[in-house]
């Protein structure tokens with residue numbers, strides 16, 4: 001029996017299945033429980049961040065179709081919280097269960113080459129790139145793109161993993177050798193000398209209804225998101241252009257649920273799309289405490305076919321990530337935190353360096369003041385000390 005995707009509304013009381021049990025699933029489940037939904041998650045790590053707050057967790061690998069089907073048989077709707085869930089699993093589940101996001105969006109967003117080509121088709125500006133499947137391609141790519149550039153694996157990369165910056169052509173050979181061990185397909189991208197990184201998160205329902213969260217300004221350290229500032233320090237033109245781009249992508253790819261769009265903004269005001277994420281995004285964590293509706297609630301509303309909530313910003317905010325190297329200090333200093341800091345910890349066991357363990361949302365009159373408050377905590381290096 002095929003499921004009518006157009007009309008199905010999933011009401012509170014129903015069970016939502018989440019493929020992946022990380023922090024994004026955890027926050028989805030926390031928000032969804034408040035709304036009266038139940039949750040089952042699937043993740044290979046026992047007692048995963050989402051498993052801790054869900055009603056039940058299947059302990060299984062992400063490509064375990066049998067366990068995924070077993071989970072789906074107990075759920076009213078299925079979603080995923082990271083894009084490396086096999087699109088084959090999503091497709092298999094879609095045959096008998098309600099998977100409103102489909103598998104097509106995953107197919108594009110889990111593969112950098114397919115993603116870039118889809119964006120080009122939508123006439124969305126991206127940095128010049130070259131597809132690398134052989135040494136000859138690398139040679140041709142370097143001729144076409146030159147350096148500085150970035151060599152990335154087509155699949156599996158996150159938080160700066162699976163990519164190497166090529167400062168000069170001689171860096172290419174060793175980078176190529178290293179990366180082809182992880183993926184036979186690579187992409188060489190021109191390095192965009194951006195002034196800022198920004199992102200926009202768009203929610204879209206089956207009916208085509210859309211809502212946009214305020215644009216975030218994202219500061220990375222070691223290729224990992226460090227802070228998101230909202231409102232972003234950009235003009236109205238850039239804010240609306242970023243939204244326009246988000247709209248074109250959400251419509252073009254027929255998104256149901258969330259799509260996060262990472263972008264580069266250059267000194268001369270040009271926007272290039274860097275990458276997409278078909279799920280809640282780290283740069284949208286600020287919405288949990290600073291918007292009427294969080295990105296997690298909005299995602300659930302969209303896939304459950306409920307009217308989308310208001311994305312109004314209630315206060316300027318800076319989100320700062322807590323990595324493995326910060327988490328002990330955060331816990332030790334928590335009693336001294338001022339009252340306008342909202343603490344999120346994901347319940348992860350191993351505090352490895354660079355691992356995302358939690359984040360703070362700092363609400364203040366301005367983002368400038370929020371940044372000062374963060375500096376006063378003396379947990380993270382100050383911006384001027386990093387540059």
Ligand SMILES: Nc1ncnc2c1ncn2[C@@H]1O[C@H](COP(=O)(O)OP(=O)(O)O)[C@@H](O)[C@H]1O
Pocket residue numbers: 127150157158159160161189190191192193194197220223224262274275
């Ligand atoms: N073409 C590029 N030009 C300049 N900086 C880049 C480029 N690609 C990636 N970066 C930098 O590396 C970060 C991580 O790269 P990204 O492609 O977003 O991979 P990930 O999946 O790790 O987030 C980006 O946020 C940006 O700071």
Ligand SMILES: [Mg+2]
Pocket residue numbers: 262275
């Ligand atoms: Mg990224």
